[in-house]
Amino acid sequence: MRKPSAAGRAIALVFAVAGLACAQPAAAPPDRAGNRGGPNRGAPAQNFDAVEIQTLPAQGRVTMLVGAGGNITVQAGNDGILIVDTEYPQLSGKILAAIRKISDKPLHYIINTHYHGDHTAGNENLRKAGNTITGGNVQGDLGAEASEGAAVIAHNNVLERMSGAIGGQPATPQGTWPTDTFVGEEKKMWFNNEGIEIIHIPNAHTDGDSIVFFRKSDVISTGDLFVTTTYPIIDVAAGGTINGYLDGLQKIVDLIIPVYGQEGGTLVIPGHGRLCDLGDVLNYREMTTIIRDRIQDMIKKGMTLEQVKAAKPTFDYDPLYGTTTGFWTTDRFVEAVYQTLKK
Numbered sequence: 001m002r003k004p005s006a007a008g009r010a011i012a013l014v015f016a017v018a019g020l021a022c023a024q025p026a027a028a029p030p031d032r033a034g035n036r037g038g039p040n041r042g043a044p045a046q047n048f049d050a051v052e053i054q055t056l057p058a059q060g061r062v063t064m065l066v067g068a069g070g071n072i073t074v075q076a077g078n079d080g081i082l083i084v085d086t087e088y089p090q091l092s093g094k095i096l097a098a099i100r101k102i103s104d105k106p107l108h109y110i111i112n113t114h115y116h117g118d119h120t121a122g123n124e125n126l127r128k129a130g131n132t133i134t135g136g137n138v139q140g141d142l143g144a145e146a147s148e149g150a151a152v153i154a155h156n157n158v159l160e161r162m163s164g165a166i167g168g169q170p171a172t173p174q175g176t177w178p179t180d181t182f183v184g185e186e187k188k189m190w191f192n193n194e195g196i197e198i199i200h201i202p203n204a205h206t207d208g209d210s211i212v213f214f215r216k217s218d219v220i221s222t223g224d225l226f227v228t229t230t231y232p233i234i235d236v237a238a239g240g241t242i243n244g245y246l247d248g249l250q251k252i253v254d255l256i257i258p259v260y261g262q263e264g265g266t267l268v269i270p271g272h273g274r275l276c277d278l279g280d281v282l283n284y285r286e287m288t289t290i291i292r293d294r295i296q297d298m299i300k301k302g303m304t305l306e307q308v309k310a311a312k313p314t315f316d317y318d319p320l321y322g323t324t325t326g327f328w329t330t331d332r333f334v335e336a337v338y339q340t341l342k343k
């Protein structure tokens with residue numbers, strides 16, 4: 001049941017846009033494959049034809065889909081379907097086919113955990129495949145007749161960044177933008193006989209992160225506030241900070257009720273990587289805390305970024321999370337921690 005997904009590739013200034021993982025320069029035009037962001041800067045171009053969507057039942061009404069971008073969470077029941085994040089548009093057909101194997105009900109809600117393209121670029125395709133609920137009544141049905149499409153719910157900063165209103169990022173296509181935003185700490189909803197909490201964590205991975213807690217199924221979908229494949233990814237240019245990230249990990253830990261002495265209890269679907277439980281999140285939080293504290297101490301001693309890097313504050317965790325290649329290298333992580341602690 002536990003299978004690593006493709007590592008999330010993203011980059012601070014260019015996290016945003018639809019395209020190949022997060023690793024695209026924001027301003028470039030779509031390439032031949034229609035990927036906004038242009039050539040893939042050294043990383044091999046993804047062959048979306050070869051990607052298979054893996055379906056992993058979590059528990060209760062909740063299922064995890066693993067493809068090439070961020071993990072997708074599906075909650076299904078008599079009221080219809082709700083999903084968290086939408087991956088890449090090139091995979092929308094396969095994602096819909098995987099959803100259809102879970103349920104033939106209409107897709108009513110899409111929740112975005114944050115604005116990065118590997119979690120939101122499929123919004124438009126999937127939104128059009130669904131429809132919204134108005135006044136508690138189901139309107140229309142799956143397909144072209146659905147006038148509005150599914151509602152896309154996110155923290156308001158997700159819309160602000162996708163529309164280019166903040167951050168100076170070029171706008172992503174309007175069809176991918178959230179349609180229903182919230183400000184403040186939380187949005188609550190009831191769907192499929194289950195309370196769902198969309199909890200905003202300020203200035204963590206970005207400035208618009210939410211985790212989604214399915215209270216009855218007892219599953220948390222974390223977006224990139226928790227991943228198993230890399231060091232914490234902190235999009236400093238989009239308001240991310242190491243201390244906010246740790247607050248997010250703490251919030252996830254606080255929501256989890258484990259079954260002591262065995263695996264189980266609350267399950268956690270990370271932004272990238274395998275299905276997890278409390279032990280996984282605790283280990284990740286401990287690693288993040290230790291590295292934060294080390295770099296904090298080095299800053300107190302007056303060390304420069306270069307000196308901090310040379311001191312290798314991550315080295316005992318590098319076999320698990322470190323890399324010198326790809327988008328989120330160990331150096332980039334150390335830089336992001338240093339930068340946001342220095343502020």
Ligand SMILES: [Zn+2]
Pocket residue numbers: 010022114116205224233
């Ligand atoms: Zn992300």
